[in-house]
Amino acid sequence: MRCVRRGLAVRTGRVVPVDGIHDLGGMQGFGAVAHSPAEPAFQQRWQAVARALLVVVAVAVQASGGEFRHSIERMEPAHYLTSSYYERWLTAAATLAVEHGLVTRAELEARAGGRFPLSGPVLAPPVADAGPVAGQPRFAAGDRVRVREWHPPGHTRCPRYVRGKAGTVARADGTFSVPDVEAHGTARRHEPTYSVRFDAAELWADGQHGVWVHVDLWDSYLEPL
């Protein structure tokens, strides 16, 4: 049995956040940025291997960008937050390899000599019908828009911190495959995208003075205002 309320999907007794842990914009409680002015592309060889293996798997299973990103976003939240970037890539590569039948989890754990954490299951149903192809852009630079307020159980590139917020179209970009569709099947829908400008005061009660935040959004994420 499954019920969805307040952005949480409750399945088999386990609470799974569908607003993924990866959607970090505006989240509070993090400390200083561990800044370094320069660093090597790969600090250890295994990082380069992990990067290469994700390319190998993505090519072998023909994963779209949306499916690849969602395979990271489905990581268990505590594992995501405590993983380095390339551990997340490794987890994505292994998850896609298992889900597409290239290897089994048992094989991975036997070779690794221990537990091999993978990402959680896809919660969204497959997208069989991508819907009509979006035509001309609905908006132009200068138009006022509001971002839809919704919490999809699958992949999206609409950050939570702008949902329900009003902004101004700053730039119309090209037409691109909608990630929410391509992550969940072979269907594709292409839509115009826009860079939308938000005043920090619209986004945050404690928004800093003199700050604009621009977020790039697909047409169907937006409503006219």
Place this chain on the structure above:
Amino acid sequence: MSEQANHPAPVSPVEQRVAALEALLTERGLVPEGFIEEITRRYESQIGPMNGATVVARAWTDPRYKRRLLADGTAAIAELGFGGPEGDHMVVVENTPAVHNVIVCTLCSCYPWPVLGLPPAWYKDPPYRARMVREPRKVLAEMGCPLPDEVQIRVWDSSAEVRYLVLPRRPPGTGGMSEAELAGLVTRDSMIGVARL
């Protein structure tokens, strides 16, 4: 302990997992020979912020190039031979005395690979991604880039297909420098927007 001195460093769990996946995919014939070395070589020597620095130095010295760069970043960057994955749709944003630009990817780690290389670890970690859209003035100050209150900050969250490059301001007192010398002044951080030159 002599025990430790006589043995190599233990292999970490994540290294064991990488090795396991590598072995299984290799046995299935999915990993082309030399592929891992090729990926490593490409990102260690061919793709990096030196490419972006070349673009910036050209924009500083050639006003017509700068106009093309701001009008169509992808095409102008391609004129200098740079392009490819994560650089197919480039927008260049210009810093001025009144405006400071900074780029972030709150959802993952989108970054303009052809001109800046692979993103640094801090760009991909939660503190930068969570905080830059909420308190950029504070984060920039903490990172050594304090801005006067009257300077407007424009944050660019790379949430769709466009990738951004910041065009930093040319430092004063560099009038006599060659394009190559100017490129040597341009840092990765100035093109992300977390430093000024």
